[in-house]
Amino acid sequence: MSQAPEPNPHHVSTWKFLVALVVVLALVGLGSWLAMRKAEKDYARRNDAPKGLGHAAPASKNPVSPAASNQNNHSWTNGMKWIPGGRFLMGSEEGQPDEKPVHEVTVDGFWMDTYEVTNAEFEKFVKATGYITIAERKPRQEDFPDAPPEALVPGSIVFTPPPGEVPLHNHMAWWRYVPGASWRRPEGPDSTIQGREQHPVVQVAWFDAMAYAKWAGKRLPTEAEWEFASRGGKEKLTYTWGNDKTPDGKWLANIWQGSFPNGNTLQDGHKLQSPVGTYAPNGYGLHDMAGNVWEWTGDWYMPDYYAKSPKLNPQGPQESYDPNEPGVWKRITRGGSYLCTEAYCWGYRPAMRMKTSPDTGLNHTGFRCVRNGPPAPNPPGK
Ligand SMILES: [Ca+2]
Secondary structure (H helix, E strand, C coil): CCCCCCCCCCCCCHHHHHHHHHHHHHHCCCCCHHHHHHHHHHHHCCCCCCCCCCCCCCCCCCCCCHHHHCCCCHHHHCCEEEECCEEEEECCCCCCHHHCCCEEEEECCEEEECCCCEHHHHHHHHHHHCCCCHHHCCCCHHHCCCCCHHHCCCEEEEECCCCCCCCCCCHHHCEEEEECCCCCCCCCCCCCCCCCCCCECCCCCHHHHHHHHHHCCCECCCHHHHHHHHHCCCCCCCCCCCCCCCHHHCCCCCCCCEECCCEECCCCCCCCCCCCCCCCCCCCCCCCCCCCCEEEEEEECCCCHHHCCCCECCCCCCCCCCCCCCCCCCEEEECCCCCCCCCCCCCCCCCCCEEECCCCCECCEECCCEECCCCCCCCCCC
16 A cells, blocks of 8 residues: 555644634634643643643542442443453554554553443533533633633634635644534534434543543553554554455445545545444454544654654653644544545554644544453453
8 A cells, every 4th residue: 555645734733723723713803822822732741631721520529430439340341342462563664654663562451442432421421520621611811811811712623624625735724713612512503412422522632531531440542552452453454454445345434535625425424423333343343443533542642752662561752742843742643533535644544643732622533441451251352
């Protein structure tokens, strides 16, 4: 399989979002988003939620789910698959430069959610804890002293296809900051998740995913765990199911068909997210490890990490650097989304690495969780 001809413009860089935000906000007279973003980036360098933007779970409102709090209650393995662990070849020689070198990695066994976390599951978490996601929070004036009050508007970033063809190096042509967009209203104030309860939750920042995982007694996967699991026990295949993108002409994941970003021919039947489990599972019984939505992992992004990462249970680098946007630390997302096409980001390959700042929600990004042993009494995939 040849390398996609375009440089990977889908490596979402926050500065481009930022410029888009400035344009949009300026148009409606809201002004200085720059100051907000700068403050968010400073906060995003830490693992803690950004002050005034992140975790809202009050300690008095059941911060940990009942199953998660009882170590003898193994009901938490419901909806999860045991990933046996082992040695594998991580990365790809056919993908982006940051997927190289292909290197041997060993991960211990772990449990992984069979599906991406759904809107229904995320709603349970929100109801139990009172958590408010970053996108839903009105930024506090004291955290952004330079921003005019009218600029402190909750919202998130939404895919907004342009009316015609555009150069693929310009993210601003299809990403927009939309006031009022959140996990409850993924495409903006006029959208809803009603009837989409089994769709993966989106518009959740990394901090939001971490809060959910903590409540569920789980954690986010490392990048290595995610890639190991996505390969389903198969060595060096281009896709989770093999090397042919559409065997027998059949679409095996919810991705993009046609010309990106304005000509989706919808051959797989899904314009946005699809209900989790719509497509067949991989070799470990996991659904949607390719396409549907990008999934947050716990690791920071460094483009050259593979050249020096530990061989056993790598946890990601201690710091982050994105040459496309120096100074903005980013977390790894994996798996591609309904917006991915081979001529563009080709993100639905197990080896593809994406990076996004941890304070950013997008309507093509969600997550799933993992948890450490004990191993399953039943064979993997059961
Ligand atoms: Ca699709």
